[in-house]
Amino acid sequence: MSEQDRSVPRVLIVDDHPLFRAGLKAALEIAHGAVVVAEAETVGEVPDAVAQHRPDVVVMDLSLPDASGIEATRQLAELHPGLPVLMLTMSDDDGSLLAALQAGARGYLVKGAGADEVQHAVRTVAAGGAVFGSDIAAHLTELLSGSRRRDAEMLFPSLTSRESEVLELIARGLDNRHIARELVLSEKTVRNHVTHVFEKLQVTSRAEAVARARDVGLGDDD
Template sequence: MDEQQPVTPPDRSRDDPPVRVLIVDDHPLFRAGLKAALESAEGVAVVAEAERVADVPGAVARHRPDVVVMDLSLPDGSGLEAVRRLCAGERAPGEQAPPVLMLTMSDDDGNLLAALQAGARGYLVKGAGREEVLHAVRTVAAGGAVFGGEVAGRITALLAGARMREAGQLFPELTAREAEVLDLVARGHDNRRIARELVVAEKTVRNHVTHIFEKLHVATRAEAVARARDMGLGDASGPGTGLQ
């Protein structure tokens, strides 16, 4: 789809081993259809299937898949829990958990963000075409990340909202708007750009910055940025702090 912006995997030659896939879904007909679609392409092999969260660790240990295609809703729990268990599980030195591609009916923002936080490397909504699913499987197996066109455009907004909530939790003395401004300041934005992003007057931003200085007991923008970045906000490699 046009909005999809995955990391492009390296080209595979005919001599490369096939991408080994574990399908985790509780609907036998869907598993059969997905397996047929994947194995109709050159260089992909479905090595195992599972239908419960509890089955996933054993299937991974026995079959060593290159990628796990996981449904969100499983009979004994959430696929998100299976992702967390895979990422946190004990492994031999140098061994890594296989990357997970979520393939689910849910396009809910909360589930999308939870999947990212759990460690999923991709998220597609069921109904995606065969070529889109194949491309996602190969990309995730090669170490990239991919999200379907239905959800890709919402990721930036979701992460921005998460940063704003984090700022409010780290600096409870600030209002929600002041926390949002502080996060943007810590990311190196000047007042004019912040005003554009928040669709407010530049004078309003200056007033927020003044209140932030007072509440954080700092005298300069650089001090405010340092406080925010010490708490993990912003991007320490970003542009300069600008002027108040």
């Protein structure tokens, strides 16, 4: 890369959809606004990609096959604290946004943002700034203000009222048997609710569900 090109952000794209990665790469590289130096499909591929290609910015999806982009962001914040992460995802719920910020993300855009907006976001976070889509910024201040304890149904609107209750009890450390007793349900019904919660939160384990919930203030002692 020539001296004049060193100001162009080097980007790692983490997304499991090849067509989306190809489209994003093209959008980022319009008029040399950025250069995509590597791509990854899973959270497990991210550490090697970062070590080998040394990107200036990681553009991260939330939903990945092996783990959540939230967990990948948290790992990067610990291993490479100076490396900014820009979330680019379909998820626009308050819980995902707050969890991403608390994991260390510098920006958050919803897929569907225009090429100019994405390119501007990449350059902004590469320069040390923070950036959020207009629809995200509209309620970010309200979300971050006030008490850290919030209702799961507000933070994760895709959950039903019952699933929200189950998530809050999971966050408090209750197992399925105790959740069933607390909510006066059968253990089979609780297992079904837990499965749906995992699917909607895009997590694969109870520990990850607890981490997501506690990231946004659920499960704390009163």
